[in-house]
Amino acid sequence: MIRDKIVTADEAIALIRDGDVVSCSGFVGIGTPEELIASLERRFIETEGPRDLTLVFAAAPGDGKERGLNRLAREGLVQRAIGGHWSLVPKLGKLATDNRIQAYNLPLGTISHLYRDSAAHRAGTLTKVGLGTFVDPRQSGGKINARTTQDIVRVMEIDGEEWLFYKAFPINVALIRGTTADAEGNITMEREALMLDAQAAAMAARNANGLVIVQVERIASSGSLDARSVVIPGVLVDCVVLAPPSAHKQTYATDYNAAYSGEIRVPVNKIPALALDERKLIARRCAFELPLGGVINLGIGMPEAVAAVAAEERVLDHLTLTAEAGVIGGMPQGGLDFGAGINTQALLHQNQQFDFYDGGGLDLACLGMAEIDRMGNVNVSRFGSRLAGAGGFINISQNARRLVFAGTFTAGGIVTAVEDGQMRIVTEGRTRKFVEAVEQVTFSGPLAAAKGQTVYYVTERCVFRLRPEGLQLIEVAPGIEIEHDVLAHMAFRPLIGDVAVMDPRIYRPKPMGLAAVLQDLQLTDRLSYDEERNILFANFEGMAIRAESDIQCVRRVFEGMCARAGRRVALIVNYDGFRIEESLADEYFEMVASLQREYYSTTTRYTTSAFMRMKLGDALSSRQAAAHIFETHAEASEFICTRAHFAGAA
Structure with a gap:
């Protein structure tokens, strides 16, 4: 050598x-x-x-x-x-x-x-x-x-x-x-x-x-x-x-920043609130899809504003942002610093990051869109003689569990206004983005629909969802007329069913209270109610209680679910992988015991962890709440069904 x-x-x-x-x-x-x-x-x-x-x-x-x-x-x-x-x-x-x-x-x-x-x-x-x-x-x-x-x-x-x-x-x-x-x-x-x-x-x-x-x-x-x-x-x-x-500058924009190399961690300056223009409107609607505790990739351009909205709504600390170049956690940077991150949790080799991405590691990706057609295909890579290239777009869009495309409805000179919570198009863009057929397919709508991927297309005035038959219009902004402001500027007619009004909070200047909204939405997704058998199932697997607001969310969602049932319900809870901050345990179990006394006819819980079974049993018994705790779902269900049988016989 x-x-x-x-x-x-x-x-x-x-x-x-x-x-x-x-x-x-x-x-x-x-x-x-x-x-x-x-x-x-x-x-x-x-x-x-x-x-x-x-x-x-x-x-x-x-x-x-x-x-x-x-x-x-x-x-x-x-x-x-x-x-x-x-x-x-x-x-x-x-x-x-x-x-x-x-x-x-x-x-x-x-x-x-x-x-x-x-x-x-x-x-x-x-x-x-x-x-x-x-x-x-x-x-x-x-x-x-x-x-x-x-x-x-x-x-x-x-x-x-x-x-x-x-x-x-x-x-x-x-x-x-x-x-x-x-x-x-x-x-x-x-x-x-x-x-x-x-x-x-x-x-x-x-x-x-x-x-x-x-x-x-x-x-x-x-x-x-x-x-x-x-x-x-x-x-x-x-x-x-x-x-x-x-x-040998660290980036084309920065000679050297010790935070980019992970040498130091720095206080993150408060991200200034965005003006209430079309960029913020789109980012706000996209933010409703953010999975708290999830792993996310935000693309360049319009999707970058989602991070600013998340910061304004105080949910940024509940997300793990990533960049395809290898950054895990922290705050990815933009412009000629794109690819770098500050306060990162880990830095992977790029090929390892794509192992993670390609295997479905992303809970959500929010990416830009330049052309969209009736089947949900998206082009971001080629426009005549202008060659952008796919970059990581194909890897990310094809494999993220949930996908949101973000962009203005038209391009080239679009001007919008928001007045008293109503959306108004002042000047329409010169170029249609919803076209009969995209010039180049960077994302395949039919392939995504066939495998059941959840895909949304978010603009300042409306939202589409991907269906097997193509794009479906599902939401329009307050003040927007479907025929005049949407369909008249598309080269095709999308599927149209029951069209909802986009959340009015998006079009108001004050913060939306997004943290509570996302907590409720995601906890609701963990619950299912069998009305015929009157059994409520709660899947707390992998769930974490990190703050008082998490406890309040559990109470709020369970009270709402039980109130809608209109009677006491039998409850089964999966506690596998459940985590709670020790300082919050007393408050949490007081809340659980209170709900049990007020809303449940019978309650069972199960977890494969012997330690968790012991902890649950001690916490509930000390509060005079029945502690029927099992190792498996089958055992918990059998107990509920046996109780229901004897109750019916009596």
Whole structure:
């Protein structure tokens, strides 16, 4: 092993050969090896080489103007590009849409997984991500232009189910960024905002007998790096390049923020309340779908306002926000800081984050929408010569348990007003967004409907829900006329049944009291009442009582349910995985005993936890409340039914 791997950028880049497949890390400006990219650009200008490279990138390493991979948008230098997100590399995107290079747009998460699968010498990545979208080979297979003819995605059937197989390819060169290196090439990333796929890409290049070049901002002495902090071991690295500070900013907008790297936690400044415009109206309606205690992804643009509404309504602390680049918890950032987070709970490798996303880890995703058609298909990726790319949209939208699309009803100059709680369209947008057929399918409505995914489409004036037959209009804003303000500006007529009025609190300036609303809605979802047998079942599995407001919510919802029943009910409660703050236990069990005395004829509870059975028994017995506690649902139900039988016989 070469002991001293520290070289100049030009010396490292000189090793790249014509025709190489070059992967480049970067999420906007985070992790983007600007010094290496600039050196490659400079070499091509001066020597006209290397030529005919294939560029591979998951998230666009660029600023939407000149930096990042925009530097490499030169004919002759690039022959082919395979990317997930394209909107921040418009110069490279123009080469693609002008048919001057071969180009593919694949889901960001799938490219991330391809790095890992290439490293393991697997044939490719097998996934359902992309089915029914433009990535599906029965549509375009991810090809961006006519010049691109090779199929790299194919449909496979396994046990009667369709999958997409993305063919792996060798990585000849990996351009990566870290923080600190030693002479042996061990790389740490303590000042980086993200780890991205640096490790997987390095492994892929190393196992293809390729070249791994890492840009860093500082050099440490040999043997001084903590082994647990090393993200890329030196055995994977060929060259280390020390970059000047100007080429190693933490993001394109920020030289360095210690909160982005997790070095410190910072007080979160109060997020200013949004003006009551269409952006806030949409975000407010979306916020009614937030799952308290849930894991959420908020897309860029309109969905970012949902976080501001959640903060104003004091529910932000009850949510776990995530970003596809690897951030878990905290507050994801926007603009050219997008991808970073402050006060994060954890930071994953990007491919691991997409393992979590693809497996259904998101309770809710709120994403933007540009074009929507009658079947609920959404396009956010391609508009004529403008190439945005799918990014992580396909992975996220296809696999989130609950999905909300957010956007104005029309685009281009829309002006709205809210007067006395009534919505008014002052100036209609120039462009329809609800079209007969989307230009490109980034989200498949029929596929989502077939698997029973809950999907809403929220605008400032109305809400649609996805049904198997297509879009159904389910809500309109107060003051909005369906024919004049909605249907007249759509290229198709949606399904229309009983149309409700959107919650009037959305259109009032004061806070909506969302925390109590969401608590009640989500607790109600845990209850079911069998009127014929007069049995109320409460599923408290995994539920947590963290505040007095949680106790008040339980009382309020149970009192309402029992009042509607109009008689005493038999109650069965599942306490598996139930958690309660010790300081709240007395108040909670006093409330439970009070409800039991007033509303229940018979009560049973069950949990597989022996400790919880003991705790419940002690708490209820000490309050003179009957404590019929069992291990299984079957035992609890049998007790209830036996009691009912003897009561009937008597």
